[in-house]
Amino acid sequence: MLGSGGATAAGAGPGSTGPAAAPAAQAAGLHVSDGRLLEANGNDFVLRGVNHAHTWYPGETDALGHIKAKGANAVRVVLSDGTRWTRNDAADVAHVIALCKEHRLICVLEVHDTTGYGEEGAAATLDQAADYWIGIQDALAGQEDYVILNIGNEPFGNTGYEQWTAHTTAAVQKLRNAGFQHTLMVDAPNWGQDWTFTMRDNAAQVFAADPARNTVFSVHMYGVFDTAAEVQDYLGRFVDAGLPIAVGEFGHNHSDGDPDEDAILATAEQLGIGYLGWSWSGNSGGVDYLDMVNGFDPDSLTSWGERLFDGANGIAATAEEATVYGEDPGDPGDPGDPGDPAACEVGYRVVNAWGSGFQGEVVLHNTGSAALDGWSLSWTFPDGQRISNLWGGTATQNGTEVTVEAASYTAHVPPGGSVTLGFTATLDGGANGAPSGFAVDGTGCGTA
Structure with a gap:
C-alpha cells in the first residue's frame, strides 16, 4: 500500500488457476x-x-x-x-x-x-x-x-x-x-x-x-x-x-x-x-x-x-x-544435568568495508560436551574500532574491550553448534586489525 493507491472494482469473473505443478525437491528452510x-x-x-x-x-x-x-x-x-x-x-x-x-x-x-x-x-x-x-x-x-x-x-x-x-x-x-x-x-x-x-x-x-x-x-x-x-x-x-x-x-x-x-x-x-x-x-x-x-x-x-x-x-x-x-526461553523446563564445561572457538571476518567503517561477523562455535546457555562473549579490538550496531546480542564497549550478551534466539548453543553475530563499526584511522582475546563467560576461546 502507498497512500491511498487506487483500484477499480469489478464483479467476479470467469477463470481458473488450473492445476499446480508438482513440487520440486524440498527447499531449505521455509x-x-x-x-x-x-x-x-x-x-x-x-x-x-x-x-x-x-x-x-x-x-x-x-x-x-x-x-x-x-x-x-x-x-x-x-x-x-x-x-x-x-x-x-x-x-x-x-x-x-x-x-x-x-x-x-x-x-x-x-x-x-x-x-x-x-x-x-x-x-x-x-x-x-x-x-x-x-x-x-x-x-x-x-x-x-x-x-x-x-x-x-x-x-x-x-x-x-x-x-x-x-x-x-x-x-x-x-x-x-x-x-x-x-x-x-x-x-x-x-x-x-x-x-x-x-x-x-x-x-x-x-x-x-x-x-x-x-x-x-x-x-x-x-x-x-x-x-x-x-x-x-x-x-x-x-x-x-x-x-x-x-x-x-x-x-x-x-x-x-x-x-x-x-x-x-x-x-x-x-x-x-x-x-x-x-x-x-x-x-x-x-x-x-x-x-x-x-x-x-x-x-x-x-x-x-x-x-x-x-x-x-x-x-x-x-x-x-x-x-x-523452539521452546519459549521464558519456560526453561528441566535444567537437567549441566554436563561438562563447554569449550569454544571463534571465527572472525570483515564482510564489507568503507572509508570510515566496516561490517564484521563473529561466529561462536561450541566445541564442548555441554550446551552454552545465556553466554557472554568478550574480545579486544586492536585499532580503536567502535561498534555502532550489533545483531545477535547486546553489545557494550569500554574503550577497546567489547562484551556481547546473548539475545534470546542465540542464547542456546548445543554441543557442536554455532551462532553468528553481525555488526557495523566505525574506524579510528585506517587500521582495522582482527580482534583478540575472545572469551566466553571469562574463559578463553580458540580461533576457528
Missing part, C-alpha cells in the same frame, strides 16, 4: 508443499501478523517487539531499493532480520518502490527490485528459516497489468539463478487487488516457472473485496487449485471502498491461509485510520488494532509461533 507454506521440519506455518513501515520510520525498531507482544508470529517489513525512498542497505536489513529473530517473528521483507509500476511513473520495476535483493544477498544468505522475500509491492497499477505474468516470472527466475532458495512472495497487480484476475488466472504458470516451486502469492484486500462472496471466491480458487495464497495487506476501511474485514479474517481462518494487516502505525495521505496503534504507542490501540489483534479470528486467537524458535 518452503511450499502441496499448496501450503511449511517450515523446514514440515510444520504448517500460517502467517498471522501486520505490516510495519520501516523504511519511512527507521527509528521505530521497537515496533517489532511490540508487534510480537500483541501475539503476531510474523511481520511484513517495508523496505526501499533507493528508487523512490532512502535505500535500506545490507547492514540495515541484517539488523531488521536480527530483530525479527530476537522477537521470534518470521520476517517478510518487501521492496515498496515497485508500487503501481506501469501507472505510477516513479515506480521501480520488478527487475530493479530483484537487483536490489541480489545486491544485499550477503545479509539474506542462510536466513531461509526466518525470511520470506516479497519481491516487490503491488507491481502494476491499473495500466500495463497484462505484463504482470512475464515480469513476475522473470524476477523469480532471476533470483533463483542468483542462488536464492528463500520462499518468494509475489504481489498481485491492480494495486495488489487483482480485480482483473490477472494473478488468479496465471498463478499456476508463474508457480511452475519457479525452479524451486517455492513461491507464495499475495493479494491485497481493500475496497474491491467488500463482500464475503468475493473474498471466499478469490481465496477459495487458489486453495482448490493447490496454490499457496496469503492476504499480504488488508484493512477495515479504504478510500476505494469498505472491505469486509470480518469475511477476510473468517475465510483466512477457515482455509488456513495467512494474513498480514496494514499497518502498525505511521499512515498518512488520508488513510491514517489504518493505523493499529496511535503514534507507535503499543498501549494506544485504535479500533482497527483492537479488531485485528483481539477480535474474532484475529491474531491473538489464531497465531502460532514458528517452531524454528
